[in-house]
Amino acid sequence: MTQSFSAAMEQFAPALPLAVGLSGGADSTALLLACARKWPGQVQAIHVHHGLQAAADDFERHCQDLCKCLQVPLTVQRVDARHAPGESPEDAARRARYKAFEAVVQAHPAPFAISSIALAQHADDQVETLLLALSRGAGVAGLAAMPARWERGGVFWHRPLLRVAGAHVRDWLRAQGQGWVEDPTNQDERFTRNRIRAQLLPALEAAFPSFRDTFARSAAHAAQASELLQEMAQQDLLQVGIPPQLAPLRALSRARQSNVLRHWLRVAHATTPTAAQLGELLDQLAACTTRGHRIHLKVGRGFVGRSGPQLDWYNPEVLV
Structure with a gap:
């Protein structure tokens, strides 16, 4: 079932110290603010400067101001997120972000090692990911959408807001009196994800008010099926x-x-x-x-x- 932002944060219990991926948008701003309040002195932020638009410098300045106010250390990673011919711009940017996060982790060895990283994708993002996978004819691995928790390179990664509607995240942030920056490309419906957000999600809300919950269950079923196929593939590969x-x-x-x-x-x-x-x-x-x-x-x-x-x-x- 979908949750309130506060309920999701009450349940979130990562290994500390924690790093939060901070874009400067509403979702990551809310996540960092809540984490910094819950674990003072145990949280830092990572901002990835993609360099793909003029507003990128404004995102960085917002992150610097927010982290200064919260007394949270900030690491800015500048990346080349340009996509190759035939490659999705979103996929290229995503890979660049993960490489940047991993570089920060490697730069913080023990005793200052980062134990967990939190990302701010929410329930609407999960629905968009599932619909994108369907539009591309994906198999069960793609239909599993985004995991809420996984381990990679000795670090635990978390998406604590996957059961929180995007509107609830913004409502909580407004109640705190905290501002954020809007990515102007989010309104550009040349991107498939933005068309889904602008056109399909309102229609789903009207036709199937519980679509976030039902889509999440489908993604969970697909994730389980994908895990079983992975186990079978590992066993068969030993044989062949x-x-x-x-x-x-x-x-x-x-x-x-x-x-x-x-x-x-x-x-x-x-x-x-x-x-x-x-x-x-x-x-x-x-x-x-x-x-x-x-x-x-x-x-x-x-x-x-x-x-x-x-x-x-x-x-x-x-x-x-």
Whole structure:
């Protein structure tokens, strides 16, 4: 069930010291303010300056003023978040942010190590993420949307506001008399997420008032299914080997072949096949009944080919 902002913060119990991702917008401003009050002297802020718009300097100044007022240490990380051709600007900015957060963590070794990082995405952001995944034809991993808690690099990451409606976050912040900065790009409906926020969320609110709760349950079901598929892929990869051997691979059902090959490409080569590429690879495996059958397919950022009794993946751009 959705929560009030205050209830969510009462339940939030991260390992300390805590760093809060601070953009300067309403959501992260509210999260930092609440955390600084709850754990004085145990909280710091990280602001990522993307350098993508003229207003970025205003965001930084707001963060500096807020942190000075709260007596919270602030680290500003400047990144190059420009996207490559064909790449989503949002995805490029997200990757740049996580790299910046990780750089701050590495710069604070023990005894000043950061134990937890809190991010301010809320229930509306979770719905937008799920709808984006649906619009792209995502599988269960994408439909799981954003996790509320995970561990990476020895640091616990949290999204304590995932069950709080965005309007409730702003209502709480107004009640504190605290201002924030508005990102002007949030009104630009050329971006899919902004169109969802401006056009779909009001329609969902009118038609299905409990959509935040029901969508969250669907995302939780997808997350559980994704976890099960991950466990099965790990077990199957032990059987087929790295790189995958054709004989044990062909002994699996087509669905398990798909699952284990996607897992192999992700963990061993950090690449992800499209649905069409994976489907063609499975068709080639089904037809691979003779010793001389050749496989050479574009998959992800490189190629999958047959090498005797096994499959290999290579990227010709990095070959010497």
